[in-house]
Amino acid sequence: MAQRSRVRCGHGRLVALAVMAGSLVMTGAPGASAKGAAGVRPPGDGDTPMCRLTAGPFQRQVEKDLGLPQDGEQSEQDCAAIRKLQNTYGISPADGYAGLVSHRAAVVDWATRHKATLTGCAGRSRRLVCVDQTHQLLWVQQDRKIVFGPVPARTGMPGHRTRNGSHRIYRRVEKFWSSLYDAAMPFSQFFDRGQALHASYRPIFEDPGSHGCVNLRYEDARRLWSMLHVGDGVTVWGTREGA
CATH class of the missing domain: 2.40.440.10 (L,D-transpeptidase catalytic domain-like)
Structure with missing residues (x-):
């Protein structure tokens, strides 16, 4: 039987669900600049989210952590690498966008390779x-x-x-x-x-x-x-x- 206590570090279910929904909106928001088209690109798989070609707010940081050219602009190469990272860590939508969630995952990926x-x-x-x-x-x-x-x-x-x-x-x-x-x-x-x-x-x-x-x-x-x-x-x- 689980032990019970009024400790102050649990997490509320309703709050978590609301925030999770908000986070998906945040990570899918359009960025400020882009290389090429400023929309989405069909990935070639109807079951996979469209590939976002706009640069995210953490574009340069994610590029650095993944060993990509650090120009702060989204390219097809960047999008493919970020989508691979998102799929590895179960991030949804896996659309290649360099938002805060993907930035955190990229830090873990870098740290794993450079521990x-x-x-x-x-x-x-x-x-x-x-x-x-x-x-x-x-x-x-x-x-x-x-x-x-x-x-x-x-x-x-x-x-x-x-x-x-x-x-x-x-x-x-x-x-x-x-x-x-x-x-x-x-x-x-x-x-x-x-x-x-x-x-x-x-x-x-x-x-x-x-x-x-x-x-x-x-x-x-x-x-x-x-x-x-x-x-x-x-x-x-x-x-x-x-x-």
Whole structure:
């Protein structure tokens, strides 16, 4: 039976559904500039969304993270690469548009390929969970070697910030239920006054942020649960960008 508590980092179902709908509108909005046609291009598959040829607000950042020419303008090559990224991370619509959601996915993609260069995580614990709020990433170091991740994370929204600093896991509940938000928080690992690492059923890149917890995709949270213990360190730094 799931344990219940009035912790303050769950997520409301109605709010999540409304925001998810709004996020799809946001990621599909037209950009300011474009290379070639400023509309859409048939992708050659009737079951696939049309390919948007307008530049998104995060065009240059996404181009950089994906190793594309950084001209800030959308090309067919850019659109194909961004659509591939969107399909990999389950982003809908997969239309090649460089919005905030795709920007967050591109950061994860870059970090996965360059994890030896990740910085910012320091602590005294032999096994250390690293939460980079600026880039919305989580990974685990053991004896300074990355042994898990990086994976995408969703930290606190304005007014419910995930608290920066050095912490330790003090409680673990595999099947946790937040009565305050009437929401499941599977694989909860609490590290600071009710804030926890836990699985979320919402798409991980969507806004708003959490109510203070560090949300993870279900499989990532399950894998993290299997490798951590009470007493392991958690280091949090940075600030979440977006709504």
